[in-house]
Amino acid sequence: MKVYIKNMVCHRCILAVETILKSLNLAYKNVTLGEIEFQNPLPDAMKEKMAQQLEAIGFELIDDKKHQLIERIKNCIIQFIHHDKELLKMNLSDFLAGELGYEYNYLSNLFSEVEGTTIEKYVILQKIEKVKELIVYDELSLKEIAERLGYSSVAYLSNQFKKVTGLTPSHFKSIGQQKRIPLDHL
Structure with missing residues (x-):
C-alpha cells in the first residue's frame, strides 16, 4: 500500500x-x-x-489521484534537477514518461490543468533555485553551473536567471541567501 x-x-x-x-x-x-x-x-x-x-x-x-500524480511529477523533476547530476543528461520528457508510466503529453496537460502552469515553467523555477544554491555555495563558476544544469551558454542562463529573479547572477551573489525560495513553495 x-x-x-x-x-x-x-x-x-x-x-x-x-x-x-x-x-x-x-x-x-x-x-x-x-x-x-x-x-x-x-x-x-x-x-x-x-x-x-x-x-x-x-x-x-x-x-486525490490527480494530485498524487502531480506530486510525483514534481518529485521526479526535483530529483532530475537537484539530486542526480547524471539525470540532467537525459531528455526530461523521456525521463518523466519512463518514471511515471504515462505519455509525456498526458503528464504535461494534467500538470497545466491542475497547477495552472506548464511543466517547462516549473522546471525553469527549479533550475533557477539550483543556480541560486550553487551561486551561494561559491564553489563553481557560472560557466560550470551552466554546463551542470544543461544550459547552452552562460548568457542563456544569465538571461533566464534575470527574467525569473529580476537580478543578474552577480547581483544575486552579492546579496546571497535571503533570496532563495524553499523548493516546496515553487
Whole structure:
C-alpha cells in the first residue's frame, strides 16, 4: 500500500517522515520523495494520527489521484534537477514518461490543468533555485553551473536567471541567501 505526501523535497524530508513512522510504530517498506510504501494497509485511525503529525511539520497527505500524480511529477523533476547530476543528461520528457508510466503529453496537460502552469515553467523555477544554491555555495563558476544544469551558454542562463529573479547572477551573489525560495513553495 502506498501513501502520497505533498511537500517532500529532500533527503531530510525523508528522514523526518521516517522518524514519525518509527514513533508511531508503523511498519513500512520504503520512504522516497513524496511516497511511503507500507507493508500492510493502515487502519483509518492510524492514518489520521500519521496525517496530523506530518501536517505539524509541513507535509500533507494526498488522497486525490490527480494530485498524487502531480506530486510525483514534481518529485521526479526535483530529483532530475537537484539530486542526480547524471539525470540532467537525459531528455526530461523521456525521463518523466519512463518514471511515471504515462505519455509525456498526458503528464504535461494534467500538470497545466491542475497547477495552472506548464511543466517547462516549473522546471525553469527549479533550475533557477539550483543556480541560486550553487551561486551561494561559491564553489563553481557560472560557466560550470551552466554546463551542470544543461544550459547552452552562460548568457542563456544569465538571461533566464534575470527574467525569473529580476537580478543578474552577480547581483544575486552579492546579496546571497535571503533570496532563495524553499523548493516546496515553487
